[in-house]
Amino acid sequence: MNQQTLPDALQHLPEMKGYNRGANGYLAHIYQAKKAVSIPVIASLNGYYSGGWVQYARLIEAAGADALELNIYYLATKPNISGQEIEEMYLHLVRDVKAAVKIPVAVKLSPYFSALAHMATRLNAMGADGLILFNRFYQPDIDLETRKVVSSLDLSNATELRLRLRWAAVLSSIIKADLAVTGGVERGTDIVKCMMAGAKVTAVASVLLKNGIEHIKIILKELEQWLEENDEESIKGLQGILSQQKVTDPAAFERANYMNVLKSLEEE
Numbered sequence: 452m453n454q455q456t457l458p459d460a461l462q463h464l465p466e467m468k469g470y471n472r473g474a475n476g477y478l479a480h481i482y483q484a485k486k487a488v489s490i491p492v493i494a495s496l497n498g499y500y501s502g503g504w505v506q507y508a509r510l511i512e513a514a515g516a517d518a519l520e521l522n523i524y525y526l527a528t529k530p531n532i533s534g535q536e537i538e539e540m541y542l543h544l545v546r547d548v549k550a551a552v553k554i555p556v557a558v559k560l561s562p563y564f565s566a567l568a569h570m571a572t573r574l575n576a577m578g579a580d581g582l583i584l585f586n587r588f589y590q591p592d593i594d595l596e597t598r599k600v601v602s603s604l605d606l607s608n609a610t611e612l613r614l615r616l617r618w619a620a621v622l623s624s625i626i627k628a629d630l631a632v633t634g635g636v637e638r639g640t641d642i643v644k645c646m647m648a649g650a651k652v653t654a655v656a657s658v659l660l661k662n663g664i665e666h667i668k669i670i671l672k673e674l675e676q677w678l679e680e681n682d683e684e685s686i687k688g689l690q691g692i693l694s695q696q697k698v699t700d701p702a703a704f705e706r707a708n709y710m711n712v713l714k715s716l717e718e719e
């Protein structure tokens with residue numbers, strides 16, 4: 452992508468030419484990142500079946516990554532492959548990668564499983580140390596002038612967080628794996644919500660792409676301010692206090708019908 456064609460909000464992005472560094476470039480990037488920073492470096496591997504990915508996971512570990520995220524980005528468009536087969540494929544990938552490396556392995560999931568709680572439980576049983584909620588699938592658009600399918604990058608917005616909050620609350624009550632939330636985290640107070648729902652980690656991308664990397668300081672300041680105003684020493688004390696198991700009305704995380712939503716509009 453040419454820098455000139457980027458929307459204004461994304462003009463500060465680094466040249467995209469260097470974005471896809473290829474496999475070796477990525478390994479070198481991990482190695483250099485590890486040398487440059489004092490915080491843990493979590494590498495991300497995009498795949499959905501075993502084989503070559505397992506060897507690559509080993510190389511990522513050797514390059515110095517502290518943990519590995521398996522980003523399972525697979526669109527189930529083949530009519531002859533069942534959901535069960537796809538789930539088995541994911542589980543085998545996790546099993547094989549876990550057997551190949553010593554560093555913690557987390558799985559970045561999509562929310563589109565028929566039985567997410569069941570799948571999360573199985574991934575955890577297969578050895579996943581963490582689950583990342585959730586992947587966003589970028590949807591292609593149609594350009595009416597050229598009559599072509601075009602890719603479009605829609606950055607997230609704050610409303611996407613609610614889906615994650617619900618599932619963090621539900622899953623943190625069921626499984627032992629650590630949960631991370633990614634998608635719609637924009638403010639320090641969003642981090643508080645994620646922690647309360649039961650997440651241990653939050654990740655941000657869109658808000659930094661929109662505002663620049665320095666924006667992370669504002670988010671952290673908002674978080675600190677909230678903790679201070681609410682007499683909380685750290686986020687640790689908040690983790691899971693509103694998980695589905697802990698809330699006084701556990702059904703609140705499952706209620707989502709139109710009647711309830713309309714009632715809440717009347718009450719406003």
Ligand SMILES: Cc1cc2nc3c(=O)[nH]c(=O)nc-3n(C[C@H](O)[C@H](O)[C@H](O)COP(=O)(O)O)c2cc1C
Pocket residue numbers: 495497522559585586587606607608633634635636654655656657658660
């Ligand atoms: C330009 C761009 C590139 C991304 N590349 C990856 C990627 O390579 N692997 C991945 O797991 N997620 C990728 N993501 C997804 C983000 O890591 C993140 O999960 C998602 O954007 C939701 O978080 P947000 O609401 O803070 O943007 C990308 C997102 C953006 C906007």
